[in-house]
Amino acid sequence: MATGFQYCLNSSTIKPVPILQKIEIAAKAGYAGIELWHDDIDAHVEAGGSVSDIRKAVDDAGLSVPTTIHIHGWFQPAGEPHQQAMDEARRKLEIAAAVGAPHSVAGPPHVQADRELGAKHYRELLELGRQFGVKPSIEYLGFVKDFTTIEDALGIMQSCGDPDATVILDPFHCFVGGGSIESIGKLNADQIAMSHFNDAPADPPRETQRDPDRVMPGDGIIDLKLYCDMLRQVGYDRWLSLELFNRALWEQDPLEVARLGLKTMRAAAEN
Numbered sequence: 001m002a003t004g005f006q007y008c009l010n011s012s013t014i015k016p017v018p019i020l021q022k023i024e025i026a027a028k029a030g031y032a033g034i035e036l037w038h039d040d041i042d043a044h045v046e047a048g049g050s051v052s053d054i055r056k057a058v059d060d061a062g063l064s065v066p067t068t069i070h071i072h073g074w075f076q077p078a079g080e081p082h083q084q085a086m087d088e089a090r091r092k093l094e095i096a097a098a099v100g101a102p103h104s105v106a107g108p109p110h111v112q113a114d115r116e117l118g119a120k121h122y123r124e125l126l127e128l129g130r131q132f133g134v135k136p137s138i139e140y141l142g143f144v145k146d147f148t149t150i151e152d153a154l155g156i157m158q159s160c161g162d163p164d165a166t167v168i169l170d171p172f173h174c175f176v177g178g179g180s181i182e183s184i185g186k187l188n189a190d191q192i193a194m195s196h197f198n199d200a201p202a203d204p205p206r207e208t209q210r211d212p213d214r215v216m217p218g219d220g221i222i223d224l225k226l227y228c229d230m231l232r233q234v235g236y237d238r239w240l241s242l243e244l245f246n247r248a249l250w251e252q253d254p255l256e257v258a259r260l261g262l263k264t265m266r267a268a269a270e271n
Contacts (some may be wrong), residue, residue, distance in 0.1 A: 008033035010243035014254035015128035027061035029258035068096040070105040075118045097132040103193040106136040108147035119159035136191035139168040142176030149179030180184035184230035196243040211245035224268040
């Protein structure tokens with residue numbers, strides 16, 4: 001049975017900082033890993049840097065990169081738009097492999113979800129990922145139209161029929177999407193690629209909350225003890241990744257934000 005977790009910084013938490021500095025801050029603050037966003041990677045390359053710069057920075061810092069974020073547009077529609085989305089997915093999966101990430105986050109549609117098509121396309125995406133040694137992992141989002149819960153993700157994982165299917169968990173999305181934290185019990189540890197970690201305030205109303213409303217673990221109303229207990233119950237002892245999009249925090253010293261985040265994560269997860 002799992003007893004602890006590894007702590008990771010999702011680089012969105014200190015979004016305005018350039019990517020190499022984000023890596024340095026994550027290591028200095030005491031994290032074991034960092035999740036990298038493809039927008040940041042692309043910006044670094046467009047400014048004259050290289051993906052190998054990023055990999056070297058990660059290796060020099062002694063960090064892991066559990067995931068890159070994110071692959072979108074793959075779920076639907078079909079036809080030429082899907083092919084374009086898969087071409088972009090291929091590019092991102094190659095980059096994910098280059099920075100050492102075993103998983104890449106695959107986001108859901110923001111419109112009504114065609115689950116039959118989504119399962120077919122997820123199987124295709126997983127097959128593409130195997131070419132690079134990277135497993136695309138499906139994410140549910142509490143504020144989209146029709147793909148908001150663990151059950152939604154699990155349905156696609158089961159329907160696609162691929163043993164490499166995994167999910168990205170997130171307490172904020174469980175809360176905003178109206179799903180149950182206890183639904184973690186429907187998974188086994190190998191089906192969980194990553195757990196993001198955060199909290200949600202009491203106000204504004206749950207149904208209206210969006211990414212910028214996220215707060216530090218322990219500063220909100222989500223039962224994070226239950227959340228962590230459920231992860232332990234299914235044997236998950238890997239990553240908890242601090243994922244915030246809080247603009248007030250973006251204006252503060254990024255190293256201090258990262259250090260505070262790690263402190264609050266430990267307090268919430270180890271109580």
